[in-house]
Amino acid sequence: MVQLEESVLLVRKTITTAPRVALVLGSGLGGLCDVFDARVALPYAAIPGLPSATVHGHAGQLVAGRLEGVDVIAMQGRLHPYEGHSLAAVVLGVRLMLKLGATTLIVTNASGGIDPQLGPGSLLAITDHINLTGQNCLVGPNDPELGPRFSDMSAAYDPELLALASEVAGEQGVPLARGVYAGVLGPSYETPAEVRMLRVLGASAVGMSTVQEVIAARHMGASVLGISCVTNPAAGLSAVPLNHADVEATARASAEKLTNLVRGVVARLV
Numbered sequence: 001m002v003q004l005e006e007s008v009l010l011v012r013k014t015i016t017t018a019p020r021v022a023l024v025l026g027s028g029l030g031g032l033c034d035v036f037d038a039r040v041a042l043p044y045a046a047i048p049g050l051p052s053a054t055v056h057g058h059a060g061q062l063v064a065g066r067l068e069g070v071d072v073i074a075m076q077g078r079l080h081p082y083e084g085h086s087l088a089a090v091v092l093g094v095r096l097m098l099k100l101g102a103t104t105l106i107v108t109n110a111s112g113g114i115d116p117q118l119g120p121g122s123l124l125a126i127t128d129h130i131n132l133t134g135q136n137c138l139v140g141p142n143d144p145e146l147g148p149r150f151s152d153m154s155a156a157y158d159p160e161l162l163a164l165a166s167e168v169a170g171e172q173g174v175p176l177a178r179g180v181y182a183g184v185l186g187p188s189y190e191t192p193a194e195v196r197m198l199r200v201l202g203a204s205a206v207g208m209s210t211v212q213e214v215i216a217a218r219h220m221g222a223s224v225l226g227i228s229c230v231t232n233p234a235a236g237l238s239a240v241p242l243n244h245a246d247v248e249a250t251a252r253a254s255a256e257k258l259t260n261l262v263r264g265v266v267a268r269l270v
Helices: 002-014 030-035 085-097 157-173 191-199 210-217 244-253 256-267
Strands: 021-025 037-041 063-065 070-076 104-113 123-131 176-182 206-208 223-233
Touching: 002 037, 002 070, 002 085, 002 157, 002 210, 021 085, 030 063, 030 070, 030 256, 037 223, 063 085, 070 085, 070 256, 085 104, 085 191, 085 210, 123 157, 123 210, 123 256, 157 176, 157 223, 157 256, 176 210, 191 206, 206 223, 210 223, 223 256
Parallel strands: 021 070, 021 104, 104 223, 123 176, 176 206
Antiparallel strands: 037 063, 063 070, 104 206, 123 223
């Protein structure tokens, strides 16, 4: 991909380290970058092919540094298809971070809880996802230098990383549920009828991101860990109307325990 190679060349002029771990930080969760040592940031707008993030709570910059002694790189805020971006643009950041050297991807997001046991502030380790966006970032000509034409998704979320996250959460005394994430297009929130459908399908939580990033990462052979911060009950499970400000507020309130969990996982990857 010409666009990807151009982006890699430009980013390497500013970010000279080779990261081992890549992170995607969702709504209200970008504060993890504040604890990076030797921090270097580059706005998306300065990177060819990466549009500026438009959603409140997404800083829209690529941040590299060291976390728990490990070279890492993070998307501080992500791009979503509902913003009008092409899927190529949505996953370019993930592909870029992996091209820079990362072999492990940790994705975080904010989600609506479908499982009634997942209250606001709960953390969910994603065991699998259901792609209900009607889209797939691998549609079109395949670049064999990135990955195979038909990408295996039978273990999209790495079992060893899931086990590690559960172990670290237990040591930290942080409850970490496990479940399936349903990815929808958005930007409207789901209807109560849609949430009932998702529960029948086996989803524990629902959100408007992540699935395309994970597809792109697995296509390139990266190991993936997904952690979702449940910020609200999904539509129909609460009498309170849904709004993005509440999503951000709950994500920020849960950011410390999520940050500590991710730091604990990264430290074990040394």
